[in-house]
Amino acid sequence: MADKAADKSMKENRWLLENPYRKDFPIFRSWEGAYLDSAATAQRPACVIQAEQTFYERHNANPLRGFYDLSLEATDCYEKARRAVQEFLHAAHPEEIIFTRNTTESLNLVAYSYGLHNLHAGDEIVVSILEHHSNLLPWQMVSARTGAALRFLECGPDGTVTDEQLSEAITERTKLVAVAQVSNVLGSLMPIEKIVKLAHEQGAAVILDAAQSAPHLPISVQELNVDFLAFSGHKLMGPMGIGVLYGRRELLEKMPPFLTGGEMIASVSRREAVFAPLPQKFEAGTVNAAGAAGLQAAIEYLQDIGFEEIQRREEKLTEYVLRGMEEIPHIHVLGSKKAKEHCGIITFTVDGVHSHDVSSILDTDHVAVRAGHHCAQPLMEYLGVPAAVRASLYLYNTAEDADRFLQSVSTVRRRMGYGE
Amino acid sequence: MENRTFYNAVLTEHNLHPMYKHDLEDADFTLEGVNPSCGDHITLKLKITDGVITGGAFVGDGCAISQASADMMLELVIGRTQKEAVRLSDIFLRMIKGNASEQEIEELEEASALRDISHMPARVKCAVLGWHTMKEILKEASGTADQ
Known part of the structure; x- marks a missing residue:
């Protein structure tokens, strides 16, 4: 039967x-075998592997540094990838796209640079009970250092969130809401539109962890109206070691750098430095240009399908x-x-x-x-x-x-x- | 399609029907062992009289390998001297690394059922949890005996 x-x-x-x-x-x-662990990391199509290899074989130099043709070519590859990500996320400006290593680094960037400087005792940070540790631990750190309280948005056993649970968690004390669009355990979807509306009514910023959603759903940061969004390249068939942070330009402009050093400065004297404009301000050190080229190939592969x-x-x-x-x-x-x-x-x-x-x-x-x-x-x-x-x-x-x-x-x- | 697993009858029997998985009220030594990465934990209790392990039990929660291994271990060492128990756990730990002779493995009795774990690097720490915990207790016990 x-x-x-x-x-x-x-x-x-x-x-x-x-x-x-x-x-x-x-x-x-x-x-x-049957590969059923794509939520941990996806497999990569040949075009992604090829794009990384092509970068190293034909365009490799340190981007943003040299004045010679090869370095300019490398820069061009890197910036093309940024525009591909901008288009993928439907962001308004290319400089709103910051390349990082992965979602975890993107979330830490927001926690250290935005969280530590904008939260104070008496404020509240809201995270959902569904969060992956990488969207929880940075906020535990911000809470411990600033005195802001950490509050949990509860959910039902199937991952659904009621309007009551939302209005209970997001209040006039809320300054920041960090949630995953898709749970890495249940696969359930968070009601992002409602969360953003409630959070913005209270003047709170919304950080979206799109690690599990970006590989599966079309995303428009402008439609979602989120303030920050993070995802990893490797979960959407891109290379390991390349990730993305989207941030609203006016917020990113006011934030101090996360890491400091090379490639993120305008000028440096013995005692101080003037930081480079966006997005370089947040991309200290030699960047992962080959990874970015691979990510662009992955995005194009996804878009073709x-x-x-x-x-x-x-x-x-x-x-x-x-x-x-x-x-x-x-x-x-x-x-x-x-x-x-x-x-x-x-x-x-x-x-x-x-x-x-x-x-x-x-x-x-x-x-x-x-x-x-x-x-x-x-x-x-x-x-x-x-x-x-x-x-x-x-x-x-x-x-x-x-x-x-x-x-x-x-x-x-x-x-x-x-x-x- | 179905392939042979290292979950043989001896292992599954010790996991489903452990003889020593219970509390031991008058234990002389109690120690908790934890694998933080996977959450396996056991609390091992031993009774030691004049250098001989006269009783033992454990409680805990974790995968079949961690729990069955602790049960096999107690079955093997109860009634033996501390020194003998240390020697056998050294053999066990070497077996799991693939460095024990056939003759030595035979001495481990039912615990030899875990020999295939040596091909499963991800599960080694499950198999050795109980044995490491016992070695810690025995170290402490021989320290107190020397004083």
């Missing part, structure tokens, strides 16, 4: 087997996996029942089996998933789940990957010594 249903759904999803994008990813030529197609695939495959998991006893998926509300992230527990053991068993079947607390311990504590397994999908995953995963998960309890 179940076999028949699976057969039927397999036929319906036949088009998922024919994944036209998978061949773009060289890793799948040598590694034959289009978010509509990416979401359609992810949603179909997520639904297929969720339906398959419903058939397996002793499995509990965290978050929404609807595929649409998962952003490709499926986090689950298996009764009586620790998440690390589940992940090890899946590994022997060549299924790569993440296990543990997912750097979101406050959320896991709230959900009453100390550790869980996370499978996360992206556009290169196939129904074959999903089947391999479902097959392996269905055997976990038996292989751990439980009877049927």
